[in-house]
Amino acid sequence: DSGVTQTPKHLITATGQRVTLRCSPRSGDLSVYWYQQSLDQGLQFLIQYYNGEERAKGNILERFSAQQFPDLHSELNLSSLELGDSALYFCASSETGVGETQYFGPGTRLLVL
Amino acid sequence: EDKVVQSPLSLVVHEGDTVTLNCSYEVTNFRSLLWYKQEKKAPTFLFMLTSSGIEKKSGRLSSILDKKELFSILNITATQTGDSAIYLCAVPFTGGGNKLTFGTGTQLKVEL
Numbered sequence: 001d002s003g004v005t006q007t008p009k010h011l012i013t014a015t016g017q018r019v020t021l022r023c024s025p026r027s028g029d030l031s032v033y034w035y036q037q038s039l040d041q042g043l044q045f046l047i048q049y050y051n052g053e054e055r056a057k058g059n060i061l062e063r064f065s066a067q068q069f070p071d072l073h074s075e076l077n078l079s080s081l082e083l084g085d086s087a088l089y090f091c092a093s094s095e096t097g098v099g100e101t102q103y104f105g106p107g108t109r110l111l112v113l
Numbered sequence: 114e115d116k117v118v119q120s121p122l123s124l125v126v127h128e129g130d131t132v133t134l135n136c137s138y139e140v141t142n143f144r145s146l147l148w149y150k151q152e153k154k155a156p157t158f159l160f161m162l163t164s165s166g167i168e169k170k171s172g173r174l175s176s177i178l179d180k181k182e183l184f185s186i187l188n189i190t191a192t193q194t195g196d197s198a199i200y201l202c203a204v205p206f207t208g209g210g211n212k213l214t215f216g217t218g219t220q221l222k223v224e225l
Contacts, residue, residue, distance in 0.1 A: 002155065033212065043156070043201065045212040056210020090155060097211050101147065104155040 003027065004093050004105035012111045018079040021108045023091030025072055031055065031097030032074040034066055037107075038087040049074055050097040081112045115140045119202050119216035126223055130192050134219045136202030137184040146185050147213065148176055149201040156201055159187070192223045 003026035013019055025032050034046040045058035049068035060066075063081075068074040078085060088109050092102040116139040126132055138146065145163045149156035160169045165180035173192075178185045189196055199220050203213040 002157065004155075031211065035213075042217045043203075043213075043215040045206075045214070048210045048212055050210075056206065056212050058212055088154075094211065100211075101158050101161050102211070102213060103158060104149075106155045 002103040002105065004091060004103055006089075006091050006105040006108050008108055009106070010109045010111075012113065013081060014113055015081055015083060017081050017112075018077065019081065019110065021076040021078070021089050021091075021110075023074045023076070023093075023105055025074070025091075025093030026103055029093035029095050029103075030072065031094045032068055032072070033092040033094075033102055034060075034074070034076050035090045035092065035104075036087050037090060038084075041087075043090070046076070048097065055097055078110070083112050086110055086112045115204060115206060115214040117202055117204055117214050117216035119200075119219050121219060122217065123220035123222070126192055126221070128193060128223055128225055130223075131188065131190045132192060132221060134187040134189075134200050134202075134221070135184060136187070136216055138202075138204050139183065140204050140214075143180065144205050146178055147203045147205075148185070148187050149203065151199040151201055151218070152197075159200075189221075192221075194223050194225065197221060197223045 005024045031050045046060040048056040066076045088107045091105040148159040160176045162178040168177045199218040201218045202216045206212040
């Protein structure tokens with residue numbers, strides 16, 4: 001158990017809908033990362049937050065957004081969902097956000113029908 | 114653009130065999146290389162390598178980095194069925210932030 005928690009575990013929704021994925025980092029970690037893992041793309045970085053501020057952005061779609069709250073938990077919002085958004089979404093955390101190991105949460109499996 | 118390539122894509126071995134997984138990388142300013150093991154769900158951290166030629170070891174797993182030739186290997190000796198997993202190699206982005214660029218992974222299956 002890495003200490004990173006994610007909810008929900010599984011999510012099934014329809015195309016066009018909006019969902020929110022939630023992540024709580026390990027105690028003491030200030031940085032949170034979101035990754036998407038699909039069968040054809042592997043693990044892809046979406047976005048990083050450090051102490052509430054956006055630090056780095058990957059190939060995150062405009063339909064997706066994220067934020068990190070004062071208590072350091074983070075939410076990833078996915079809107080206007082398409083079939084291709086079906087994937088595993090992982091949250092990871094690290095202490096400072098520069099150069100150290102990231103610890104991954106158990107992931108949220110999203111299925112868009 | 115940072116690039117990580119892993120080989121082989123998959124392999125099947127018998128319990129007790131030794132396996133070597135490969136990871137080559139291309140990054141602008143290298144800082145470190147990380148190995149993760151992914152079973153059913155979340156990738157779990159195995160090793161972080163920063164210095165060339167220094168082996169990191171944990172039980173039957175070991176890993177070494179060659180910064181001159183830009184690759185790393187992960188060795189697993191006396192494999193067990195519980196070693197069956199996808200092994201991922203990653204390097205931190207060399208620009209701002211700390212995103213990880215992952216290879217596609219090596220799927221290892223250990224059979225009795």
